[in-house]
Amino acid sequence: MRPDQPLIDWAWIAEHLDDIGLRLVQHLGISALAVAIGLAIAMALALWARRSPGLRGPVTGVTGVLYTIPSLAMFAALVPFTGLTLLTAEIPLVVYTLLILFRNIMAGFDGVPAEVNEAADGMGYRSSERLRQIELPLAVPLIIAGVRLASVSTIGLVMIVSLLGRNFGGLGVLITEGIQTFFATKVYVGAALSVALAVAADLALVALERRATPWAQGVAIDIAQGPIRTPEWIP
Amino acid sequence: MDTLTATVAWLLDPSHWAGGDGIPTRIAEHLAISTASLLAAAAVALPVGAFIGHTGRGGTLAVNVANLGRAIPSYAVLVIVLPPALQLAPVLGYDPSFGLSEIPTFTAMFLLAIPPILVNTYAGLRGVDRDLVESARGMGLREGQILARLEVPLSIGVIVGGIRTAAVQVVATATLGAVVAYGGLGRYIIDGIARHENDRLFAGVVLVAGLALITEGGLALVQRLATPRGLRLAARPGFGPAST
Numbered sequence: 001m002r003p004d005q006p007l008i009d010w011a012w013i014a015e016h017l018d019d020i021g022l023r024l025v026q027h028l029g030i031s032a033l034a035v036a037i038g039l040a041i042a043m044a045l046a047l048w049a050r051r052s053p054g055l056r057g058p059v060t061g062v063t064g065v066l067y068t069i070p071s072l073a074m075f076a077a078l079v080p081f082t083g084l085t086l087l088t089a090e091i092p093l094v095v096y097t098l099l100i101l102f103r104n105i106m107a108g109f110d111g112v113p114a115e116v117n118e119a120a121d122g123m124g125y126r127s128s129e130r131l132r133q134i135e136l137p138l139a140v141p142l143i144i145a146g147v148r149l150a151s152v153s154t155i156g157l158v159m160i161v162s163l164l165g166r167n168f169g170g171l172g173v174l175i176t177e178g179i180q181t182f183f184a185t186k187v188y189v190g191a192a193l194s195v196a197l198a199v200a201a202d203l204a205l206v207a208l209e210r211r212a213t214p215w216a217q218g219v220a221i222d223i224a225q226g227p228i229r230t231p232e233w234i235p
Numbered sequence: 236m237d238t239l240t241a242t243v244a245w246l247l248d249p250s251h252w253a254g255g256d257g258i259p260t261r262i263a264e265h266l267a268i269s270t271a272s273l274l275a276a277a278a279v280a281l282p283v284g285a286f287i288g289h290t291g292r293g294g295t296l297a298v299n300v301a302n303l304g305r306a307i308p309s310y311a312v313l314v315i316v317l318p319p320a321l322q323l324a325p326v327l328g329y330d331p332s333f334g335l336s337e338i339p340t341f342t343a344m345f346l347l348a349i350p351p352i353l354v355n356t357y358a359g360l361r362g363v364d365r366d367l368v369e370s371a372r373g374m375g376l377r378e379g380q381i382l383a384r385l386e387v388p389l390s391i392g393v394i395v396g397g398i399r400t401a402a403v404q405v406v407a408t409a410t411l412g413a414v415v416a417y418g419g420l421g422r423y424i425i426d427g428i429a430r431h432e433n434d435r436l437f438a439g440v441v442l443v444a445g446l447a448l449i450t451e452g453g454l455a456l457v458q459r460l461a462t463p464r465g466l467r468l469a470a471r472p473g474f475g476p477a478s479t
Contacts, residue, residue, distance in 0.1 A: 007318065065448070068403055068407065068444070068447045068448055068451055069407070069444045069447065070406075070407035070408065070410045070443045070444060070447060071407070071408075072410045072411065072421060072424055072443075073410065073424060073439070073440040073443045073444055074440075076424050076427070076428060076436050076439075076440060077436075077437065077440045079428070079436075080238060080433050080436075149305075152305060152306045153305075155306075155308070156306075156307075156308030156309065156310070156311075157308075159308050159310040159311065160310060160411070163414060163425070163428070164428060172310065175310065175311070175314050178314070179314060179317070179414070179415075184318045187314045187315070187317070187318070188315065190311075190314075191308075191310075191311035191312075191314055191315045192311075194308055194311050195306065195307050195308070195311055198306035198307070198308065199303065199306050202306055
């Protein structure tokens with residue numbers, strides 16, 4: 001940014017490893033918390049919609065409209081109400097995960113063959129047993145595919161929080177401060193680590209999916225390979 | 236409720252509808268950068284997606300690269316591009332302010348728009364029944380004709396769906412341009428935060444969210460109209476081929 005300054009100042013990085021590490025851990029923590037809460041809510045909604053199929057359309061519609069609201073707008077809109085707290089960061093992050101997770105969990109339930117469910121009923125499984133022992137395990141690949149998409153998008157969104165204040169912005173704080181002080185090294189460190197974190201999270205979840213579904217080796221369904229759709233909420 | 240009243244009052248104030256910081260100017264700036272980056276991304280992603288979708292070659296690689304691209308946060312792209320764009324200004328002879336705002340915003344939105352368009356074009360073409368393609372080839376259609384008359388019309392809904400997803404993401408994310416001194420509707424949000432003016436902030440929030448929803452709705456309509464009538468009828472119960 002300044003002509004007299006090297007693009008990467010390695011000495012600064014060496015001196016500030018503690019601060020950088022702290023931001024990295026904070027970024028990961030805020031993202032993981034949001035995805036975990038989002039997964040819990042989306043799972044509850046999916047189980048509800050599984051019992052009452054009429055709910056599926058409205059839930060997809062509402063989460064779809066929320067998903068369309070620009071992130072900076074949603075974060076900023078909460079500041080006057082919840083201040084610069086963790087809550088202001090987490091509410092939009094959780095909201096943005098809901099559409100992706102709900103849609104994938106439902107797709108996972110849809111993917112269980114009807115014959116399998118009928119066989120389970122015939123063998124005397126109660127509804128809750130069938131859910132726990134048959135449907136959820138079979139839905140795991142699609143659920144994890146949803147968690148992958150949600151994690152990657154959440155890690156990107158945490159960066160935006162740093163524009164509101166430096167408390168909960170994770171690696172985005174390094175970028176925002178780097179821009180404000182015209183210090184390129186800080187910008188590059190924040191950007192590079194956030195990309196690395198997103199890719200690492202994605203790869204870790206792929207590994208988790210392999211371990212969680214040993215029976216599906218080689219036939220893993222990956223929703224990311226299919227077309228990307230926006231919600232069909234327009235009548 | 237005070238915030239709501241203040242926001243409506245701000246939006247209705249005639250002085251906010253004129254001049255360089257007026258709402259029409261900001262909407263025009265927002266749409267200009269969004270349209271430019273979307274068109275550029277489509278110019279790259281549509282031919283590449285059509286090629287790999289038609290030939291089936293390099294599909295997995297392209298889809299994986301596109302998915303990796305989705306992992307890269309736009310804010311990171313924006314700020315990574317900024318320093319070199321600024322330093323290249325004297326070398327290439329453009330205005331430094333162009334390197335500070337337009338180039339980073341355009342690059343980030345361009346990269347954001349590519350994955351949905353590329354993946355959907357590829358997946359759409361791959362979804363066309365291979366038997367139909369073989370029949371067309373047997374009837375003597377050239378590869379270009381198969382693409383133009385068969386594969387694209389049959390998958391146009393999925394392809395436009397990719398453009399729609401990309402457009403909504405770009406319109407929503409172009410808000411970030413205001414961070415690097417570009418205009419657009421993000422200006423009101425960033426300035427509202429900086430000046431502690433909640434009415435300005437919320438006016439920006441309402442305008443950006445509204446523009447994103449209009450984009451979504453408008454392109455959903457385009458998607459519907461672009462789908463050939465036969466396919467729309469086939470999707471209706473009672474019209475399609477009997478399912479087993």
